Amino acid sequence: MLVRKLLRRVGFGAGLGALLIAGAALGHAATQPDGLSLNPAASAPAAIGPVTVNPVPAAPSSEFPDAAMSRNDQGDVTVLRLDGIITPGAERSFLDALHALPARRPLVIELSSPGGFTAAGYRMIDAVLAERKGGRPVATRVRDGDSCESMCVGLYLAGYPRYAAPRAEFMVHAPRMAENGRMTLRSTQMMVERLVSLGASQSWIERVKAEGGFSGARDHRETADRLTADGANIVTDLLR
Structure with a gap:
């Protein structure tokens, strides 16, 4: 039944500097995608435009642990779970896992992450978009008790459909450089444009801006059910 559901439903590139992140929620083994469905013929966002997957550079030294x-x-579907900080090392593990999958095998990417380095994260987004453009159904999911923050939100948006438990938490904010904790208006605008290109509602983005969510002074947090009520188009399907 799970596989039949998953096969019944399915669906954007740039880079900034390193994002300042702190803390990682590690744990939770991958679990089966209950209640999900993937269908390449189902209604989805506008067609994916050109996608460029940048080569992965040698990993810089990092004080942050790689996400697990x-x-x-699960039958004809694979769940890849990323748990922790998005680093160049996590990027390599993620890309290796993607490339090891049989062609067009449906995929669910499960996320629990406080964010991480944007250069690595955007290459991961590009890789997911390339997989979808090549015909692989790719959904994303955030489970109850988990959160998807900062760079993780962009990676979550790369999938379609996008599932989340009602109380799963999402956070966006202005990116900060890992070296000095500073933000720039240019990098923030690039990040906002990227979220919109991936499907985030422009009206929701404007509301977050009005509340100071991209000012660098505060983080903007919402649960999945609140995002849905707000018409953010971040979460497309609430898990019940």
């Missing part, structure tokens, strides 16, 4: 990656095959 796990794979769980």
Whole structure:
């Protein structure tokens, strides 16, 4: 039943500097995608435009631990779970896992992350978009008790459909450089444009701006059910 549901439903590139992030919620083994469905013929956002996957550079030294990656095959569907900080090392593990999958095998990317380095994260987004453009159904999911913050939100938006438990938490804010904790208007605008290109509602973005969510002074947090009520188009399907 799970596989039949998953096969019944399915669906954007740039880079900034390193994002300042702190803390990682590690744990939770990959679990089966209950209640999900993927259907390449189903209604989805506008067609994906050209996608460029940048080569992965040698990993810089980092004081941040790499996110844990796990794979769980459930019949004809694979769940890849990323748990922790998005780093160049996590990027390599993620890309290796993607490339190891059989062609066009449906995929659910499960996320629990406080964010991480934008250069690595945007290459991961590009890779997901390339997979979708090549015909692989790719959904994303955030489970109850988990959160998807900062760079993680962009990666979550790269999938379609986008599932989340009602109380799963999402956070966006102005990007900060890891070296000095500073933000710039240019990098923030680039990040906002990227979120919109991936599907985030422009009207929701404007509301977040009005509340100071991209000012650098505060983080903007909402639960999945609140995002849905606000018409953010971040979460497309609430898990019940």
